Amino acid sequence: MRILVINPNTTAAMTATIEASAVASASPGTKVTAVTPAMGPVSIESHYDEALAVPGLLAEIARAEAEGSADGYVIACFGDPGLDAARELARGPVVGIAEAAMRTAAYLGRGFSVVTTLNRTRGRAEDLAAHYGLARFCRRVRACDIGVLALEEPGARETVLAECRRAVVEDGSDAVVLGCAGMAELCKEISAEIGVPVVDGVAAATRTVETLVALGLRTGDRGEFARPPAKPYTGLLRDFQVGSPIIS
């Protein structure tokens, strides 16, 4: 089984972190690769960034479909950008890390908290929790006010840890969800320190795709998620036309 993990931003170092987490979580026999899109923002910290990350990630899915090189896909940004469009495009299943992390956390108790990066991204996480039916489980979305690319800087780990601790004490949460693909490597360490399960979406999504592929399950394609109809695309995005070389 081959799983393609797409980091929707264009920062290769972050793709490497993500790939490490995805590979570490996969079963033996599953080949996991992470990829950086050829276009888009270096980090996703606004609705604007998220919208502009979508073409690049769709191109990666289209390429893999054309090559027949992947059985399933992970979208490795906590806003789950382009998820519905990706499901139309891919033959195999596509899972976002926010949906996988939050659905996984729902198995671990009555309520979880999300700990994310910038304050301004909290709204999107709350939206997704509601959209996935998890509003009752998601007790609070907390922000550390650390930029996505600053997670590696000194002090960042301590700030994230402190916020996770507050999730346990103040929210009474049974589990914590890390709200950014860039936090994947902190997962085990934080869990050990705060004494509750901590969910990394990259790992959760990778295993979820594995499960879907293993069980022969993919997006139902007889209605809303059928392959998009081919039609002219123009301008800068002309190559995104379904049937063009890049979206074959």
Add this chain to the structure above:
Amino acid sequence: MRILVINPNTTAAMTATIEASAVASASPGTKVTAVTPAMGPVSIESHYDEALAVPGLLAEIARAEAEGSADGYVIACFGDPGLDAARELARGPVVGIAEAAMRTAAYLGRGFSVVTTLNRTRGRAEDLAAHYGLARFCRRVRACDIGVLALEEPGARETVLAECRRAVVEDGSDAVVLGCAGMAELCKEISAEIGVPVVDGVAAATRTVETLVALGLRTGDRGEFARPPAKPYTGLLRDFQVGSPIIS
């Protein structure tokens, strides 16, 4: 007051229809212009099309912001593509035609039905109704199974009318919402025939933007909807970097 109506698809004939409806609905003294993006799909009939329509529409907003040529914006596709991103980018208010149509219909009785084009787009309309808090008001989303660009063809008007009639009889709806910008010109005629109010989102959104601008109201920009942070963008989308010539 100057309102820019963006048709997120690239079909100029449809932009003209939309502009006519927007202009007809605006108050005297309001200058309304509709624009066709320089890139993207000729029609929006899938999540994929919708995702790829966003860069083009954001570019139009950015251009108008750079020129200072608009006080508010309408996004004239019933999927409200790119709405949150547009709100981050624009100084003035931005309103989608689905949200305006559905919120307007909620003033007209206990329940409304949406009549849209292709079956596969119903899911998005249901999503939006829930997202805007209108699930209780939206009794049913009905599709005519007519493509967006086929609305002008012979027989299409009759099919839309028949579906609107069913909305009144079968759903018991007090009002009908037309679920596609391309249906704007049918609004008055259908209302006359079925005897209940029929809401065209282009008109509703244009008047809503007018109201917001007139009252000095714009998106709150102290949190989630603050201007996106400037950062590198790469590849085909490099010019979408905030601060670049096209997103000044």
Add this chain to the structure above:
Amino acid sequence: MRILVINPNTTAAMTATIEASAVASASPGTKVTAVTPAMGPVSIESHYDEALAVPGLLAEIARAEAEGSADGYVIACFGDPGLDAARELARGPVVGIAEAAMRTAAYLGRGFSVVTTLNRTRGRAEDLAAHYGLARFCRRVRACDIGVLALEEPGARETVLAECRRAVVEDGSDAVVLGCAGMAELCKEISAEIGVPVVDGVAAATRTVETLVALGLRTGDRGEFARPPAKPYTGLLRDFQVGSPIIS
């Protein structure tokens, strides 16, 4: 276009404040008049007051309908008293200031707070937010514990302002809704001081009625909101019989 704004309480000074806000918000060419009912409470600060305000406001709508002197109506009390009954009675659209203010605020970001007068009226505002589908948008209803008729007294403005400030800081709201028609004149000033959009329901409702009338939209009257059946009324309220001189 002629819009009748009904202040459901009997305090003429408050009617004047309301009229000023309504007139200021209307488009050129729209004639806005505010009216004080001939019966009822001097202010509305309980469910009891609200219930007893309804006959007087319905009489004003009936009078205007008989005269043919209005194309649409605003109910200018934040409890939206008698809204459903008024919709049955009026040929043109009827909009309450709570529904208009809250629906308008929903265009301005992810969440708003309501700042109202007495603590005991918070429940009604919360009820309305839920009823209009805006529970998710309405982060908190805050009270200043100032009586409706004391809003003009020294210190009141400062108290309202302080509560609005708390809405921004503590609730993280993108916008503030003023929860009393008597606060209309504070709107611009408070917005300037707290740096987020502030919505006055009188202005929002006046513009919304304008929009509905301009677009030819009125309450659907084929079901629940058809004209009430004529039938005998007795006692003190005998003149409220549909078909009587006052409810012609």
Add this chain to the structure above:
Amino acid sequence: MRILVINPNTTAAMTATIEASAVASASPGTKVTAVTPAMGPVSIESHYDEALAVPGLLAEIARAEAEGSADGYVIACFGDPGLDAARELARGPVVGIAEAAMRTAAYLGRGFSVVTTLNRTRGRAEDLAAHYGLARFCRRVRACDIGVLALEEPGARETVLAECRRAVVEDGSDAVVLGCAGMAELCKEISAEIGVPVVDGVAAATRTVETLVALGLRTGDRGEFARPPAKPYTGLLRDFQVGSPIIS
């Protein structure tokens, strides 16, 4: 214990039917009286009728409070008119027949249907089900299209029965709620014929008030439901001023 049942319409024959049902359902030792208001509509079949029924019913509560002649109150119209206002006015508990009927039916299985009179009143019943938190339990509100005062006419009983039967077969409901005080006397008979429990709101509300009084429970009056502040009332409704002879 003395319970006052208020028929909010002015039809004495219906008050007699209601009283019979209330008396039959009360415990030995409880004195139940039904009363017809001195003002208002002969039947309640619209939001307009409902609004105009409220002053008369509040006057009856105020009179009983002044006399000290009742320990608790039932509002015997399925729209629960004036319930919140009545709770502010009364020292003892006040229960509406819609809330009592629907909450009682919720003890009898997973779902119930409401069978009511005119089609146009269905919206109010749906509203109340949602307001009381019973949307999940209330599977459907069905109308017989019989006017409130026509329930005694030949054929009416058969029509109501047929609709109740459909509730069992089509909705799969475990219980049926009769959606009009005027249907009280049909309750036992219909239950026998359709084989599922049938709830009459007059009986349910009378017993609920009995329970609340017996347990020493009344509306909490430290916040929203404190006695309304005294203030001037004018015009036709001047005597409704709290502290006046009729609202002492």
Add this chain to the structure above:
Amino acid sequence: MRILVINPNTTAAMTATIEASAVASASPGTKVTAVTPAMGPVSIESHYDEALAVPGLLAEIARAEAEGSADGYVIACFGDPGLDAARELARGPVVGIAEAAMRTAAYLGRGFSVVTTLNRTRGRAEDLAAHYGLARFCRRVRACDIGVLALEEPGARETVLAECRRAVVEDGSDAVVLGCAGMAELCKEISAEIGVPVVDGVAAATRTVETLVALGLRTGDRGEFARPPAKPYTGLLRDFQVGSPIIS
């Protein structure tokens, strides 16, 4: 009328407290008996305890059904254990104290708080509030961190009282629900001290069963709640087979 109140734990002293409250709340002419099951945990303070309390309580219902010795049943543990199963087994109505207490409190104002024993039981109470449609009414579930069997110890009453006081001040609740059958005897005293109505579930459920029996209402048994099909049971639980001596 004969009501059987089942204390689902095996502590006879607590059964006595429960019986006292149930007897005190019943109408003259109603014979109320409380019973202690022959098997199960001495107190219910976990999901595990609750699950293991169910066989014993079902056996008591089955015995009473076989004897024909009860017209209705109360399940006197705030987790409402085994309620759906009991409804299948009993001919008469069955009411849990959590559902009765919470539905009763909903008649007393806009919101109530629950005050319960151990922190770990809060989740179950929140679940039940949601399940019964009362999430909007239930403002907060508070725990005293007192074990069920420690409620009689010195200081316990003060701790419960303090938590009830906080419910009024911090939650703004109109009423308080006592979240444990063992708190029944504190009800009147706490209400007197905190000045808002306090609901004891044992009393509320006893009166509710009385009401249902008096009105001839029992669980609808034509679908989900029909008598369970007879079938083999094995092992330790073999006597629980429907049709066996203990489940005749």
Add this chain to the structure above:
Amino acid sequence: MRILVINPNTTAAMTATIEASAVASASPGTKVTAVTPAMGPVSIESHYDEALAVPGLLAEIARAEAEGSADGYVIACFGDPGLDAARELARGPVVGIAEAAMRTAAYLGRGFSVVTTLNRTRGRAEDLAAHYGLARFCRRVRACDIGVLALEEPGARETVLAECRRAVVEDGSDAVVLGCAGMAELCKEISAEIGVPVVDGVAAATRTVETLVALGLRTGDRGEFARPPAKPYTGLLRDFQVGSPIIS
């Protein structure tokens, strides 16, 4: 990794079917065993059966915990009986087949239908969908009116298949969830015939437990799901006392 799958009924043939599905779905290297409890009903077709199945399944978990023979658990009955209690008892994760099947189906499109056995079990499935936050995804729960132990009889397969087909055509569902552990072996075949993904809960839950164990995730045990306090148990259930030989 060792996963214990508990068939909560006592029919060994059904345990074998379940084990086959669980084993087939597990990754290489995972040892899956299914077990039949030593007590309880031969099939679970009522709330009563479900309640009485819980002690036997908890005993199996306790035994495996005492032996240290399992890293995680599947509860293989679509009512997810005893799930919360099992989570308190087990050190490793515990997953029910209804929650796993429904959460898995939510990755496959906008909506799914559940196809279950007897009509009377539909209510429980609807309850669980709501409880897990999946009410919006679960379009309809359909029953075949086939007893759990009759699924192997001639004609049963055709009846299940026909109902699944209706789920696609009438409900417009993107996926179908099989609502009984006994249907596991039909999964692939039905999917092939109806052309949409079909989810078997046994397979989904087995893979979900695998994922949780692989990622080091187990139920958060610092609050509600901490190990149950030890205390006396009496009568037939005395050995269920925490700390006894069977619940060590």
